[in-house]
Amino acid sequence: MNPIIAVLKENNVSDAQITEVFEALTQNPMAAMTTISQLGLPQDQLQQVMAEVMQNPGLIKEAVDELGLDFSKVEAAKSQYQP
Template sequence: MNPIIALLKEHNISDEQIKEVFQALTENPLMAMATVQQLAIPPEKLQQLMGLVMQNPNLIKEAVNELGLDYAKVEEAKAQLNK
């Protein structure tokens, strides 16, 4: 299991909520951050999660694929942010 998904499940985040986070990520990365903040994950765990992603950004792609979402949408959203 992807470490991002595992950490979210460790904090009793439902599969539906996890999919919502990654769906938001594929549509609007800024919205995804707001969605993550609403999950009530302790700040130190959230920081750990962000560190994990910073060290290995490919984990996002793996999680998106594991959830059956379209990673190309993440790339499109990223391109929009960079404009």
Template sequence: MNPILAILKEHKVSDTQIKDLFQTLTQNPMAAMAIIGQLGIPPEKLQQLMALVMQNPALIKEAVVELGLDFSKVEAAKAQLDK
């Protein structure tokens, strides 16, 4: 299992919430950040999760693919933010 998904599940984030989070990520990464803050993950674990993603950004793609979502939408949203 993807380490991002494992951390979320470890903190009792439901499959539905995880799928919603990554669906939001594919549409609006900034909104996804707000959702992450509302999941009740302790700050030290959230910091660990963010460090993991920053060290290995490919984990996001792996999680999106594992959830059956379209990663090209993540890339499009990222490009929109870069403008």
């Protein structure tokens, strides 16, 4: 299982909320940070999830695939934030 999804599940985040987080990541990665911060994760695990999201886009793709979402939206969103 994807480590980001695993941390969320360990903290009793529902499947619907997990899907919502990754849909937000595919549409607007910066706004998704707000969604993640509102999940009520302990501070240390919140920092871990935020670091994974920011530093390892491969994990995002893996999670998006695992959840059956559309990764092409992630690529489109990323291009909006690159100069």
